Amino acid sequence: MTTSTAALSSGNLAVVTGAAGGIGLAAARAFHAQGLRVCLVDLAGEALDRAAAELGDGATACPCDVADAAQVAALANRVAADHGPVSVLMNNAGIGAGGDVFARGDVWRQVIGVNLFGVLNGVQSFVPAMIAHDAPALVINTGSKQGITQPPGNTAYNVSKSGVKALTEGLAHTLREQTGDRVTAHLLIPGYTFTGMTARGATDKPDGAWTGEEVVDRMLAGVAAGDFYILCQDNETTLEQDRRRIRWAADDVAENRPALSRWHPDWADHFAAHMAE
Incomplete structure (x- = not known):
């Protein structure tokens, strides 16, 4: 058993943000099914209460705005007092609304606040205690392929997820320096996934999309394998296509091509031609 999978042992505690739906709820269900106790973190409301009630014993609804550092710090203190040490932290909460460079400043602040600072707040509030507890633990931060390949049209979202990638890479290095492989960090990189954020009112999953459950299955397999970059596919994109797109994006810098030359x-x-090779 690796230290990452040891953190997923029955009876341990997982904290999942954005847990009222989508990938977060799928992760909460999977952790709970493995015997973990789960704190489901999301904005207060029926969706969060319903998610915790669905899981039943061992699941706790924890209303919190992850963009508010004071709320997240208070949550961490409350979780520690009521439930004990955290073994799994999944910073997953995110919003998709945003816009291009000239979108309103308040829109940018909201997207960056939830998608990037929500992750940073979770890391800074929970991870020091995970390090100090001297037991196996893992941190999973949800990024996006858009934070790597930068498709035009929603620059605010791309910037937020680029920040999550850089933050998680830096976290992984710091954890390795401080704990060896006892506390690990992982970057979850979903593909096209059918969630409340992407559905835009639709009720039927598009054929090309994965479900949140499929993403979580890939996530758990990646954690078990010790992967840092947990790159997910979907039903319209292969792993080889992903790799080629990522290499092309990196080569924009290396080859001094025009920005977003794709x-x-x-x-x-x-x-x-590159994709057809």
Whole structure:
């Protein structure tokens, strides 16, 4: 058993943000099914109460706005007092609304506040105690392929998820320096997933999308394998396509190509050839 999978042992405690629906709820269900106690963190409301009631014994609804550092710090203190040490922290809460560079400043602040500072608040409030507890523990932060390949149209979201990637990479290094492999960090990188955030009012899952449960299955397999980058596919994108798109994005810098050359008309044929190789 690896230290990461040891953290997932029955009886341990998991804290999941954004747990009222989507990937967060799927993760809470999976952890609970493995015998973990689960604190489901989300904004107060029926969805959160319903999610905790569905899981039943061992599940606790914890209303909190993750963008508010004081609320998250208070939550961490409350969880420690009421439930004991945290073995699994999944910073998953996120919103998809945003816009391009010229979107309103308040929209940008909301997206960055939830998607990036929500993760930072979770890390800073919970992880020091996980380190001090001297037991196996793991942190999973939910990123996005958009934080790597930067498709145009929702720059605010891309920036927030780019920040999550950099934050989690830095966290992994710090944890390795301080704990060896006892406390580990992992970056979950979902593909096209059918959730409340992506559904936009639709009730039927598109054929191309994965479910939240499929993402969580991939996540757990990645944790068990010791992966840092847990790259998820979907039903319309293969692993090889993902790899080629990621390499192309990195080569924009290495080859000094125009920004986002994948979508630049002068580079369309070059990108098509790259994908066809």
